[in-house]
Amino acid sequence: MKASLPSRYACLAGCLLFACISLPFLASHAWLWPFTLICALLSLVGLNDLRQSHHAVRRNYPIVGNIRYLIETIRPEIRQYLLEGDDDKLPFSRAQRSLVYARAKNESAEKAFGTLNDVYRPGFEFISHSMLPADTPDPASFRIAIGGPQCRQPYSASIFNISAMSFGALSANAIAALNQGAKRGRFAHDTGEGSISPYHREHGGDLIWEIGSGYFGCRTAAGRFDPERFAEQARDPQVKMIEIKLSQGAKPGHGGILPGHKVSSEIAATRGVEVGEDCISPAAHSAFRTPVELLQFIAQLRELSGGKPVGFKFCLGHPWEFMGIAKAMLVTGIVPDFIVVDGKEGGTGAAPREFSDNIGVPMREGLMFVHNTLVGLNLRDKVRIGAGGKIVSAFDIASVLAIGADWVNSARGFMFAIGCIQSQSCHTNKCPTGVATQDPLRQRALVVPDKAERVYSFHRNTLHALAEMLAAAGLEHPSQLKPKHLVRRTSASEICLFSQLHVFLKPGELLNGSIDSEFYARMWRMARSDSFEPEPGEAPAIKPVLRHKETTPA
Ligand SMILES: Cc1cc2nc3c(=O)[nH]c(=O)nc-3n(C[C@H](O)[C@H](O)[C@H](O)COP(=O)(O)O)c2cc1C
Numbered sequence: 001m002k003a004s005l006p007s008r009y010a011c012l013a014g015c016l017l018f019a020c021i022s023l024p025f026l027a028s029h030a031w032l033w034p035f036t037l038i039c040a041l042l043s044l045v046g047l048n049d050l051r052q053s054h055h056a057v058r059r060n061y062p063i064v065g066n067i068r069y070l071i072e073t074i075r076p077e078i079r080q081y082l083l084e085g086d087d088d089k090l091p092f093s094r095a096q097r098s099l100v101y102a103r104a105k106n107e108s109a110e111k112a113f114g115t116l117n118d119v120y121r122p123g124f125e126f127i128s129h130s131m132l133p134a135d136t137p138d139p140a141s142f143r144i145a146i147g148g149p150q151c152r153q154p155y156s157a158s159i160f161n162i163s164a165m166s167f168g169a170l171s172a173n174a175i176a177a178l179n180q181g182a183k184r185g186r187f188a189h190d191t192g193e194g195s196i197s198p199y200h201r202e203h204g205g206d207l208i209w210e211i212g213s214g215y216f217g218c219r220t221a222a223g224r225f226d227p228e229r230f231a232e233q234a235r236d237p238q239v240k241m242i243e244i245k246l247s248q249g250a251k252p253g254h255g256g257i258l259p260g261h262k263v264s265s266e267i268a269a270t271r272g273v274e275v276g277e278d279c280i281s282p283a284a285h286s287a288f289r290t291p292v293e294l295l296q297f298i299a300q301l302r303e304l305s306g307g308k309p310v311g312f313k314f315c316l317g318h319p320w321e322f323m324g325i326a327k328a329m330l331v332t333g334i335v336p337d338f339i340v341v342d343g344k345e346g347g348t349g350a351a352p353r354e355f356s357d358n359i360g361v362p363m364r365e366g367l368m369f370v371h372n373t374l375v376g377l378n379l380r381d382k383v384r385i386g387a388g389g390k391i392v393s394a395f396d397i398a399s400v401l402a403i404g405a406d407w408v409n410s411a412r413g414f415m416f417a418i419g420c421i422q423s424q425s426c427h428t429n430k431c432p433t434g435v436a437t438q439d440p441l442r443q444r445a446l447v448v449p450d451k452a453e454r455v456y457s458f459h460r461n462t463l464h465a466l467a468e469m470l471a472a473a474g475l476e477h478p479s480q481l482k483p484k485h486l487v488r489r490t491s492a493s494e495i496c497l498f499s500q501l502h503v504f505l506k507p508g509e510l511l512n513g514s515i516d517s518e519f520y521a522r523m524w525r526m527a528r529s530d531s532f533e534p535e536p537g538e539a540p541a542i543k544p545v546l547r548h549k550e551t552t553p554a
């Protein structure tokens, strides 16, 4: 212990000594000035290290201890620029990001010399192609009509849209660039739960207005849903659909808070809250407590909006709860126009680590469960399904459409398009690219017309790549993609079609009791329309959870 003392303080002692000894010689030896100054500054740093009480390493190793904190600060950048492999996913690999950057900048995303993927690795996936490729379809036709029989203003949506991200999480310039790009490319921009800001309106791109548990933009002073304020905004022609946010994959069951220091006058006016006060989204909605009440709320919003499509976004949790909503559809006759399934792998501005890592069902399993439930109830043709979770390439889109989605959303894909470099400091207000910050100086770095062009190009080039993939598979429209088109390597010696790998229910199977799948049958028995609680008497253990090994029509 004692032997280590000199080495721990040697740097501080050396600096102090040099600064003191050199002082009398400064007048006669001008060259000493820079060295003396540096040593004097380092001595101050070292003395401050000894004085402070937050960092034990700096107290024990004055001056040198700071190197540890410096390296820790720049570790993500060092890793990203110098050490990261092309396929390391942090959470997006360099290859994925490079693809988005290239498409956003209208550069060639072609690759020479063959794939870098290990195609014999279990988990490797591909779309099977046809002996008879079709003509390349026009990506402009990749649209779907959203709005069931109860909707009076259906929306013709692109199959690739910008996922929910609030003004507050994103900067004003980021929102403006996304919306301008959406306008040019004729696709939809989800507002996120932070409501509709002036930057969403500036360029007039189609909006999906998201209503979270804080009812921002349509709340009373007490934070409850305000029908009049809702109707006022919802009837705006720029708002094409209304999305009730039940949960988000990266933090399901967790509310959110925008700290008071970030609540500027603009954010306060947009959300209908007080400037400088913490802006809280509770974990649960106050407008409904049961599946039936949720559907009644949907019907109310549809009426108040003048008959626009209304649906909800969620990440699957307890399977019987979603089945409860489905039961309530049968009981009330109220059907949402759409459901967006968000995956556990989805992004967020900020979330507790356990929520990001260990709560919520991944997108694919959630999507197949929702799709199957609706098929099993003969409701699938009335409800459109969107899906989101790490979708950035045409293959990502194709694979999600193949297993049950009608359209997809991307959040971080579009963030990359406007310059995000995945530094993962969105929650610090110090975003280096001006995407996720409210600091006016930092966001000035994001030039709206330039980035809007990239948003437009990323969308357009990705759909063009999808069109080429479809043609290779002999298909003419994304809606023709089915589980039999998606293939996965399951072991070193076996590949399976998704139609073999998973259960896909037959139409009406849940209704008529002919269901083969014990898992679906059990969840259906547990589900209640009058409560999110499971039916008493049915044990909530779900051993074979969503791992399907049963029969599968393609
Ligand atoms: C910065 C940021 C802010 C977000 N804000 C919201 C939000 O306000 N409401 C919401 O439903 N989801 C929000 N999300 C989640 C996305 O809408 C989406 O569900 C998820 O990120 C999908 O994953 P992706 O980023 O892989 O596309 C946010 C995501 C990010 C990255």
Ligand code: SF4
Pocket: 415, 419, 420, 421, 422, 423, 424, 425, 426, 427, 430, 431, 432, 433, 434, 435, 436
């Ligand atoms: S650059 Fe970093 S801080 Fe900015 S949006 Fe991207 S991940 Fe977040």
